[in-house]
Amino acid sequence: MYSSATTPTPTATRTTLRPPTAANGRPGPKQVPPTSRPVAPRGTEGRSTDARVPAGRTALGLRGPEAAPPVGHRLPLARQADGQVLRARRPGQPPLGPERIDPSALQTPAVRAALGSIARICPAFTPRQVLREGSRHILVAGTIGRAPVVAKCLAPQAVRSEYFEQLVADFHHEVAVYRAFVRHRPPVRLPRLVAADHDRCVLVMERVPGRPAARERHPVNAPTPGEVRALLGAVRTLNLWRPPSDVFQPRLDYQMEIARYHSVGQLTDRDAGDLRGLLHGLGHTPLQLCHGDALLSNMLLAPSGPVLVDWEQAGWYLPGYDLAVLWSVLSGDTAARRQISQLAQSGGTLARDAFLVNLVLVLMREIRLYDVPGAGEEQRIMIRRLYDDAALARRAVRAAVGTR
Numbered sequence: 001m002y003s004s005a006t007t008p009t010p011t012a013t014r015t016t017l018r019p020p021t022a023a024n025g026r027p028g029p030k031q032v033p034p035t036s037r038p039v040a041p042r043g044t045e046g047r048s049t050d051a052r053v054p055a056g057r058t059a060l061g062l063r064g065p066e067a068a069p070p071v072g073h074r075l076p077l078a079r080q081a082d083g084q085v086l087r088a089r090r091p092g093q094p095p096l097g098p099e100r101i102d103p104s105a106l107q108t109p110a111v112r113a114a115l116g117s118i119a120r121i122c123p124a125f126t127p128r129q130v131l132r133e134g135s136r137h138i139l140v141a142g143t144i145g146r147a148p149v150v151a152k153c154l155a156p157q158a159v160r161s162e163y164f165e166q167l168v169a170d171f172h173h174e175v176a177v178y179r180a181f182v183r184h185r186p187p188v189r190l191p192r193l194v195a196a197d198h199d200r201c202v203l204v205m206e207r208v209p210g211r212p213a214a215r216e217r218h219p220v221n222a223p224t225p226g227e228v229r230a231l232l233g234a235v236r237t238l239n240l241w242r243p244p245s246d247v248f249q250p251r252l253d254y255q256m257e258i259a260r261y262h263s264v265g266q267l268t269d270r271d272a273g274d275l276r277g278l279l280h281g282l283g284h285t286p287l288q289l290c291h292g293d294a295l296l297s298n299m300l301l302a303p304s305g306p307v308l309v310d311w312e313q314a315g316w317y318l319p320g321y322d323l324a325v326l327w328s329v330l331s332g333d334t335a336a337r338r339q340i341s342q343l344a345q346s347g348g349t350l351a352r353d354a355f356l357v358n359l360v361l362v363l364m365r366e367i368r369l370y371d372v373p374g375a376g377e378e379q380r381i382m383i384r385r386l387y388d389d390a391a392l393a394r395r396a397v398r399a400a401v402g403t404r
Contacts, residue, residue, distance in 0.1 A: 105130040106140075114138045114153040117202045121195045125151065125204070136167060141207060149194055154201035170312040171201045177248070177311045178205065184243045188234050189307045208309075210302030214329075218382055219296055222333040229339075231299055234306040235322045236343065239288050251292055251315035254279055254357065261364045274397045275360060278353045285350050287316035294322035295329060320344050320355030324362045331385050349403075356397050363390040 105111060106127050118125050124144045131139040131150065135157040141150050158167045178193040191205040213223050213231060223231065255276070262272040291298070292313025300307040323340050330336045344355035363386060371383045 105133065108133065110156050111138060111140065113156060114140060114151070114202075117153055117197065117200045118151045118204065120200065121197045121202060122149075122151070122204050125149070135161070144194065144204075147194075148207040149204055150191070150207045152203045152205070168201060171203070172198060173314075174310075174312045175203055177314045178203065180243075180247045184247055186238060186243070187241050188238045189302065189305055190311070191307070191309060208300055208302055208307045210300035210307055212297050213299045213301055213306075214296035217295055217297065218329050218331065220332070222330055222336060223296065223301070225335065227301060228330075228333065228336045230301075231296070231306050232323075232326070232336075232339065232343065234299070234308060235291065235294055235326070238308065239290060239319070239322060241289055243289060248289060248315045250287065250317070251313055252317055252321075252361075254318065254361070257361050257364075261361070261368075264368075266364050266367065267360075271360070271394055271397070274394075274401045275357055277401050278357050278397065282318060282350060282354055282357070285319065285354060288319040288321070290314070290317040290321040292317065292321065294325045296326075318354040318358055319347060319351050321358045321362075324355055324358035327359060328362045328366055328386075328389065331382075331389065353400050356393065356400055360390070360393045360397060363393055 111130055111133060115127055122144055125142050127140050127142040129141040131141050135155055138153045138155050139150060143149065154167065154171055158164055161167065175196045175198055178196065181190065182193055191208050194204040194206060196203050213227060258267065258272050258275050261267045291308055292315060293310060298308065298310040300309060323344050327337055327340045345352040367386050367390060370379060375383060
């Protein structure tokens with residue numbers, strides 16, 4: 001969340017799919033159609049992979065029917081009575097690194113408005129750094145006394161967005177999740193809630209030292225095997241936690257998602273029928289608490305272990321939703337994908353089927369996010385890989401239906 005930040009909200013709807021082609025350029029911000037739960041895309045990077053499939057298994061690692069942010073040196077800030085930053089980098093100082101943002105960013109109108117909202121609930125908040133000023137959220141690092149904190153606010157651009165109501169609902173949900181975690185502490189590390197203003201969409205939380213596991217949605221360089229094991233361990237620990245059932249709510253209407261992707265041609269009649277068949281068999285399967293947006297950019301590698309941030313989509317899902325998200329973005333790491341697939345089927349046939357349903361829907365979302373006109377060469381490579389992954393997931397679903 002506050003290390004990788006957020007990206008602009010989509011504003012246009014796409015109704016047709018384009019086959020991947022080659023072009024020049026780099027991937028840019030993506031546009032997403034309105035959905036029951038709009039997703040704002042984050043930065044993209046492509047990376048090809050040459051996955052080898054173990055004997056007796058599909059490329060997903062599932063058996064087929066034939067087999068049983070550390071912050072850099074901060075700049076000294078001169079302040080006057082009104083609390084505004086006066087001095088930026090002096091001539092002769094080294095250039096600012098990725099984590100050393102020019103204090104003049106604190107002077108933009110959007111940030112000044114955000115600081116006014118933050119001051120209403122935390123008068124002692126002293127801004128130090130703008131971590132992100134995007135179209136969805138503004139993230140400002142600062143201190144309260146000697147405690148480092150991060151403040152997250154809804155950006156002024158979001159107020160003028162056609163997705164404003166959904167963005168506000170997601171922000172309110174994240175505030176509710178953090179407050180629920182105060183009463184029911186989860187078994188994973190997350191930032192501690194400091195203050196929140198539900199009406200003005202302001203959230204102030206502890207700033208945890210660490211770096212994001214990745215800065216892109218689809219990272220070029222995957223974390224090390226040890227880091228992947230730690231991240232998967234944290235996700236699984238969260239998924240196995242059973243808080244009171246009334247604390248969180250279901251976040252995804254699976255039947256509606258299948259119908260939506262079917263209506264725009266991303267799922268064939270057979271695909272939709274297979275997914276509905278698996279869903280019918282999962283009717284009595286207990287839901288699982290998931291982060292809901294388990295991207296590597298939403299996980300910090302801290303000295304004390306992984307830290308999960310950005311809880312806007314947390315809630316009840318079919319088992320394996322977080323694993324499906326991780327599988328979809330770790331395309332360059334076949335070992336990690338194999339490990340995820342093994343975890344997904346370790347819970348038995350129903351857990352495997354739930355993972356496959358989640359995986360197909362997640363891949364359909366990723367394709368819809370990135371397969372748009374004007375995509376650059378690297379993005380088209382990623383799109384082609386997503387289509388390959390989706391075809392692989394479809395075959396695994398058909399194999400699972402054949403074993404029922």
